[in-house]
Amino acid sequence: xxxxxxxxxxxxxxxxxxxxxxxxxxxxxxxxxxxxxxxxxxxxxxxxxxxxxxxxxxxxxxxxxxxxxxxxxxxxxxxxxxxxxxxxxxxxxxxxxxxxxxxxxxxxxxxxxxxxxxxxxxxxxxxxxxxxxxxxxxxxxxxxxxxxxxxxxxxxxxxxxxxxxxxxxxxxxxxxxxxxxxxxxxxxxxxxxxxxxxxxxxxxxxxxxxxxxxxxxxxxxxxxxxxxxxxxxxxxxxxxxxxxxxxxxxxxxxxxxxxxxxxxxxxxxxxx
Amino acid sequence: xxxxxxxxxxxxxxxxxxxxxxxxxxxxxxxxxxxxxxxxxxxxxxxxxxxxxxxxxxxxxxxxxxxxxxxxxxxxxxxxxxxxxxxxxxxxxxxxxxxxxxxxxxxxxxxxxxxxxxxxxxxxxxxxxxxxxxxxxxxxxxxxxxxxxxxxxxxxxxxxxxxxxxxxxxxxxxxxxxxxxxxxxxxxxxxxxxxxxxxxxxxxxxxxxxxxxxxxxxxxxxxxxxx
Numbered sequence: 274x275x276x277x278x279x280x281x282x283x284x285x286x287x288x289x290x291x292x293x294x295x296x297x298x299x300x301x302x303x304x305x306x307x308x309x310x311x312x313x314x315x316x317x318x319x320x321x322x323x324x325x326x327x328x329x330x331x332x333x334x335x336x337x338x339x340x341x342x343x344x345x346x347x348x349x350x351x352x353x354x355x356x357x358x359x360x361x362x363x364x365x366x367x368x369x370x371x372x373x374x375x376x377x378x379x380x381x382x383x384x385x386x387x388x389x390x391x392x393x394x395x396x397x398x399x400x401x402x403x404x405x406x407x408x409x410x411x412x413x414x415x416x417x418x419x420x421x422x423x424x425x426x427x428x429x430x431x432x433x434x435x436x437x438x439x440x441x442x443x444x445x446x447x448x449x450x451x452x453x454x455x456x457x458x459x460x461x462x463x464x465x466x467x468x469x470x471x472x473x474x475x476x477x478x479x480x481x482x483x484x485x486x487x488x489x490x491x492x493x494x495x496x497x498x499x500x501x502x503x504x505x506x507x508x509x510x511x512x513x514x515x516x517x518x519x520x521x522x523x524x525x526x527x528x529x530x531x532x533x534x535x536x537x538x539x540x541x542x543x544x545x
Numbered sequence: 546x547x548x549x550x551x552x553x554x555x556x557x558x559x560x561x562x563x564x565x566x567x568x569x570x571x572x573x574x575x576x577x578x579x580x581x582x583x584x585x586x587x588x589x590x591x592x593x594x595x596x597x598x599x600x601x602x603x604x605x606x607x608x609x610x611x612x613x614x615x616x617x618x619x620x621x622x623x624x625x626x627x628x629x630x631x632x633x634x635x636x637x638x639x640x641x642x643x644x645x646x647x648x649x650x651x652x653x654x655x656x657x658x659x660x661x662x663x664x665x666x667x668x669x670x671x672x673x674x675x676x677x678x679x680x681x682x683x684x685x686x687x688x689x690x691x692x693x694x695x696x697x698x699x700x701x702x703x704x705x706x707x708x709x710x711x712x713x714x715x716x717x718x719x720x721x722x723x724x725x726x727x728x729x730x731x732x733x734x735x736x737x738x739x740x741x742x743x744x745x746x747x748x749x750x751x752x753x754x755x756x757x758x759x760x761x762x763x764x765x766x767x768x769x770x771x772x
Contacts, residue, residue, distance in 0.1 A: 275666075275719055276673045276693060313743070320671055328552065343568040349695055349741045369568035371601075371741060393565075394602035396669040397696045454669045455700075485667050508667060538673040538693045541743055 277502050278318035278509035278529060280324045280487065282514045283308055285354075286326040288334045292517055302517055306342040307352070312516070316368065316523040316540035319349040321374070321457075321511060326431060327355030336368040343369025353401055353457075359388050374399035374457055377430040380437060380444070383451055390452025399487075400453035403429045404441035404474055405461040424473050433461045442477055449482045452536050456486050457511065463491025465514065470497055475505030487511050495519055495529030502535050554580050555758045558593040560620075560636075560643030561582035561585040562610045565601045569740040570633070587619040595757035596623055599740075601697070602642035604659065607635055617652065624654050629731040629757040631750075634698055637727070637734030641702050654737065655729070657705035664720035668699045676715045676725050676737065684714065684733055684752050685728065686763055692745045694725075694737035702727070702738055731760060 280539040283290045283305055290308050291299040297467055302308070309320045320342070324335050332355070353374030363374045373393075379386050379400050390398045391494045398498050404426035426441035445456055458478055460471035479486040485508030488501035492512035515521045527537045557579045559570055567583055575579040582593055585688070590596065598620070600607055611617050624630055624640075632640050639651045644659040651659070662670060673693040678685050701723040704712045708729070715726035717736070725736045733753065739746035 274674065275670065278672050340568055343566065344572045347569065347573060347741060348745055349697070349738075366566050367568075369566050371566055371569075371738075392602070392606070396671065396699065397601055455671060483667055484669065485671050509672065544554060 274536050275508075276318070276536050277475075277507075279316070279526055279530075279537065280319045280321055280351075280509055280511040281312045281317050281523070282321040282323055282489070282511050282513045284325045284513065285335065286324070286339060287331065290517075291325070291406045294512065305338045306345055308517075309342050309346045312523070313318075313348045314541065316527060316538070317348060319351060319509070319536055320346065322350070322352045322354075322370075323374075324352070324354030324450050329355075331355075332361070332364075336364060337396035339365060339368040339370050342433055343411065343485065344420070353399070357382075357385070357540070359385075359392050362389050362393065369382055372397050372399050372455070374401045375453075376401040376403065377432075379448065380428060380430050380439065383447065386448055386451040386453055392448045394454045395484075398453050399455045399457050400448040401457040401459065402445060402448070402478075403433055403459045403461050404471075405429050405433075405436065406471075406474075424477070425472055430434075433464070442481060446481055449484050455484050456469060456482060457489055458486055460490035464489070466491055467515070468494040469493055470505060470507075471502045472500055472503075472505045475501060475507050477533070479506030479508075485509060493516055495526045499525050499529055499535065500535045502530070503533065554578065555595060555596055555754050555761060555762070556582055556593040557754065557757070558590050559597045559599060560616065560734050561584045562614060563600060563602060563607055564663065565599060567599060570599050572595060572608045573740040573750050574754065575745055577747055577754050578743060579754045579757075581730050585613055585614050585616075590619055592624065594761045595629040595631070595754065596620070598630065598632045598636030598639065600633065602635060603647050604635065604638060604649035605647040605694065607639060609650060611639075616757065621652060621654060624732055627731060629753070629760060630733070631753050632734035633740070634738060636737060637736055638702050639702060640732070640734055641665075641704075644700065646700050654732070655702075655704060655727075657703050658708065659700050659702050662698075662702055662719055662721065662723055665699075666720055669697060670719045671697045673742075674717050674719060674725075674737075676717055678715045678726075679713050682714050682728055683756050684728060684749060686752050687748055688752075691766045694735075694742040694746060694749075696725075696737045698736060701725075702734070731756060
């Protein structure tokens with residue numbers, strides 16, 4: 274049986290792991306490969322790098338980090354931030370990433386998802402959706418809706434800075450139809466707030482698409498991870514600050530999952 | 546780790562026929578004591594002891610690139626000569642006759658086709674899953690039955706014909722069951738990614754390199770090695 278993945282996310286800028294609040298007050302938290310290796314040892318099932326600067330000048334630095342990581346960390350690596358073309362995706366894969374996540378560029382040019390999926394396969398293409406709650410009225414009624422879902426979310430791009438008139442659920446369905454093999458769904462309302470995942474958002478999207486959904490934004494403790502899977506239908510759960518600040522360990526999260534009957538991969542080296 | 550570090554050093558060709566991540570497999574082979582030689586050139590294969598066919602993505606573009614680089618016949622000849630080969634993910638699927646994914650005709654070294662996973666709750670099948678061993682084999686030496694490996698795929702090979710069940714080394718469940726590892730002599734394939742599967746993945750690669758080292762030391766008497 275497929276195990277639910279626990280994924281630490283590392284925000285990267287200028288070659289370092291950074292953490293800040295809403296892209297300000299960035300604090301240097303270390304060397305990305307170093308932290309990735311630590312997380313792999315602690316039981317991370319995958320590592321995500323998010324290039325939050327995502328400047329063209331920073332590409333070379335990012336590729337260097339990806340390669341140094343691939344040379345010492347033998348768990349899957351997904352890289353997002355600033356990939357705008359098939360060739361840029363190729364470069365990130367060749368540097369040592371297994372999958373690439375597309376966000377702003379995919380919203381602006383949806384055909385990019387199709388081109389990347391054709392070239393590298395759907396399994397290599399993650400579409401990251403940053404979603405923010407909006408008034409239900411802003412969203413047209415779905416013909417297949419069961420009348421239960423009255424909540425609505427809009428897509429925001431550029432790291433949460435720019436809302437676009439795009440319904441998050443519609444975009445999720447469209448991205449998958451274009452070839453996305455997985456969706457990384459972040460609640461911008463919950464991100465950084467440690468108030469739990471937006472379960473309704475996760476549940477709405479995971480019910481609409483046949484591909485796995487990664488839950489992101491709002492993790493406070495192990496119980497949130499359990500809820501994201503059990504109630505939100507997530508196939509994987511991503512978090513940043515609670516791991517970086519050592520508020521909770523991956524082992525604690527996995528223990529809570531196991532106790533809730535959710536299958537997880539044991540921590541390497543731990544006695545089963 | 547129980548060390549049977551191969552001596553002399555085994556040169557392992559890693560076939561570069563696309564745009565995937567070759568850094569991980571190359572470095573993983575180094576760590577287990579082999580010398581990786583990333584190549585897109587059939588002439589380079591001659592000086593190597595083992596061949597790894599990695600790969601992600603779809604079968605048709607992969608086959609097109611193999612044809613364009615003149616690698617189809619050399620790979621078939623490699624297997625026909627009984628030399629060690631490890632196919633990973635798409636690299637395993639390509640060993641069979643064809644793929645339902647895009648109708649591609651593949652290498653045809655093993656009988657059977659590649660088909661979409663059946664009864665899967667979600668596809669692609671992405672993540673760590675148990676690999677249930679069906680027979681003992683040097684490839685899985687030191688690896689617990691049911692150990693987890695990392696998968697990322699929607700299709701899997703379905704061996705056919707009289708020898709099909711003899712090929713199967715391991716199976717995995719994602720809704721339905723599929724073949725996650727197989728071997729025939731020194732030809733092996735895994736649907737998962739050992740280069741992304743932590744310690745057990747490195748152990749499997751070490752075992753493959755040890756098989757190749759044994760064959761190298763014993764000349765063509767490969768049978769001695771798996772005894």
